[in-house]
Amino acid sequence: xxxxxxxxxxxxxxxxxxxxxxxxxxGDVASSATPAETKVDTRDILQGVAAAEYSLExxxxxxxxxxxxxxxxxxxxxxxxEFNGKMTFDPENPEKSTILxxxxxxxxxxxxxxxxxxxxxxxxxxxxxxxxxxxxxxxNADEYPSIKFTSTSAQRTGDTxxxxxxxLTLLGVTKPxxxxxxxxxxxxxxxxxxxxxxGFDATTTVKRSDFGMAAFIPNIGDDxxxxxxxxxxxxx
Amino acid sequence: MRNLAIAASLLALTVxxxxxxxxEPTLDGVSxxxxxxxxxxxxxxxxxxxxxxxxxxxxxxxxDAALNFNADAPEESLIQVSINPMALETxxxxxxxxxxxxxxxxxxxxxxxGDEFPAITFVSNSASLTGEFEGTVSGDLTFLGVTQPxxxxxxxxxxxxxxxxxxxxxxGFTASTTINRSxxxxxxxxxxxSDExxxxxxxxxxxxx
Numbered sequence: 420x421x422x423x424x425x426x427x428x429x430x431x432x433x434x435x436x437x438x439x440x441x442x443x444x445x446g447d448v449a450s451s452a453t454p455a456e457t458k459v460d461t462r463d464i465l466q467g468v469a470a471a472e473y474s475l476e477x478x479x480x481x482x483x484x485x486x487x488x489x490x491x492x493x494x495x496x497x498x499x500x501e502f503n504g505k506m507t508f509d510p511e512n513p514e515k516s517t518i519l520x521x522x523x524x525x526x527x528x529x530x531x532x533x534x535x536x537x538x539x540x541x542x543x544x545x546x547x548x549x550x551x552x553x554x555x556x557x558x559n560a561d562e563y564p565s566i567k568f569t570s571t572s573a574q575r576t577g578d579t580x581x582x583x584x585x586x587l588t589l590l591g592v593t594k595p596x597x598x599x600x601x602x603x604x605x606x607x608x609x610x611x612x613x614x615x616x617x618g619f620d621a622t623t624t625v626k627r628s629d630f631g632m633a634a635f636i637p638n639i640g641d642d643x644x645x646x647x648x649x650x651x652x653x654x655x
Numbered sequence: 656m657r658n659l660a661i662a663a664s665l666l667a668l669t670v671x672x673x674x675x676x677x678x679e680p681t682l683d684g685v686s687x688x689x690x691x692x693x694x695x696x697x698x699x700x701x702x703x704x705x706x707x708x709x710x711x712x713x714x715x716x717x718x719d720a721a722l723n724f725n726a727d728a729p730e731e732s733l734i735q736v737s738i739n740p741m742a743l744e745t746x747x748x749x750x751x752x753x754x755x756x757x758x759x760x761x762x763x764x765x766x767x768x769g770d771e772f773p774a775i776t777f778v779s780n781s782a783s784l785t786g787e788f789e790g791t792v793s794g795d796l797t798f799l800g801v802t803q804p805x806x807x808x809x810x811x812x813x814x815x816x817x818x819x820x821x822x823x824x825x826x827g828f829t830a831s832t833t834i835n836r837s838x839x840x841x842x843x844x845x846x847x848x849s850d851e852x853x854x855x856x857x858x859x860x861x862x863x864x
Contacts, residue, residue, distance in 0.1 A: 477748045478749070479705055479706070479709055479711060481712045483712070485857075488696055488827075488859070489696070489813075489815035489817065489827060490813070490815060491812060491813065491827075492680070492812035492813040492815050492825070492827025492859060493696060493697075493812050493827035493828065493829065493857045493858050493859045494829060494857040495696060495857075496698045496700075496714075496857070498746055500746040500748065501748070528746060530698070530714050530716045530744050531695060532694050532695060532716060532717070533694065533695045538695075603708040603709060604707055604708045605708065606706040606708055608706065608847075616706060617708065618705075618706065618707075618708025618709035619709070620709070620710065648702075648709045648710035648711075648712070649709050650705070650706065650708060650709045
């Protein structure tokens with residue numbers, strides 16, 4: 420197993436309880452008193468990363484969908500709060516990486532600030548989150564409890580960028596989609612020991628009508644832009 | 656929802672089924688004057704780099720804005736924004752710890768220090784057009800008790816007149832800026848959390864009655 424010190428912790432520490440372990444007040448890499456052999460060229464951010472299986476580090480991962488509202492005068496945001504990802508990643512052959520993502524459509528978060536019941540009289544749902552996740556014209560989660568992306572190929576487009584193509588299954592319909600992906604580097608926070616933590620951004624735009632969701636187009640946009648940013652932790 | 660269904664069926668009568676692209680924005684006929692944030696269609700997030708390798712995004716879920724919009728000379732428009740640091744949504748996974756994490760972000764002196772500074776505000780003082788529907792808006796951002804000039808990149812998305820608002824115009828914008836939190840005295844957890852904070856807004860304003 421390869422091990423790369425990317426962030427070097429110094430003696431002072433304070434707790435970041437949400438991160439699940441002790442945080443570090445790290446000094447500047449160049450100025451910290453570290454042995455010469457651990458000095459790393461931080462510009463080659465693929466170096467020393469383990470070729471391995473990785474799983475989503477769920478407390479540092481975000482999946483948001485943007486969709487045009489009122490015929491695109493603004494972008495409406497919906498986030499998913501429950502999703503998982505498993506990846507095989509080989510830094511020397513990143514185009515051979517594979518990924519499987521699953522999203523729970525019942526985990527929609529719209530941050531709706533109003534009184535849903537008052538402004539949606541006659542709706543069978545108790546909240547806008549519930550409406551978007553369970554209504555048949557939106558995510559119909561009772562009938563389709565999982566949204567899935569399974570990669571089928573990947574291509575490198577630059578030092579740390581690429582595309583990943585795969586099958587997206589949404590509302591029971593499976594179509595190929597292509598993600599634009601960028602690899603952001605790796606880290607080795609002390610609470611994960613020698614296990615590498617790698618970070619990615621990914622985005623794609625799909626037409627929801629391709630998957631049978633066509634309600635209120637074009638007032639509510641057909642184009643749906645999915646944005647992901649998050650970290651994956653090397654499996655033990 | 657009933658009104659939305661009516662709007663949709665009206666649109667279906669007038670808009671060809673093949674048209675999926677949003678209409679081009681226009682300023683023609685848009686009212687000038689006071690607009691208020693239409694809070695059910697407005698999103699404001701801040702994103703920092705975490706561990707240097709991913710974006711950590713937090714939503715502000717309680718904020719307001721008053722916009723004095725000049726449709727004939729948009730560069731003369733003015734806006735005031737007020738954000739409540741005590742209302743955050745992090746999508747933190749662990750349901751039993753989520754509220755504590757959001758409270759910590761809001762109140763800890765290392766983060767938003769909301770007990771001491773109960774409002775984050777932005778007051779614009781100038782704007783300029785950089786394109787037909789794009790521009791910059793400059794003003795004072797007050798965060799953690801420190802006031803600094805910031806400039807937002809703004810694009811105007813267009814106007815809508817949903818029937819439930821009668822004659823009142825609804826105008827949409829998307830805006831973003833990047834600040835260095837250290838300019839406001841926030842230097843905590845420097846090597847886990849970036850200095851740069853990307854702030855993004857997209858949302859709608861409703862013409863005041």
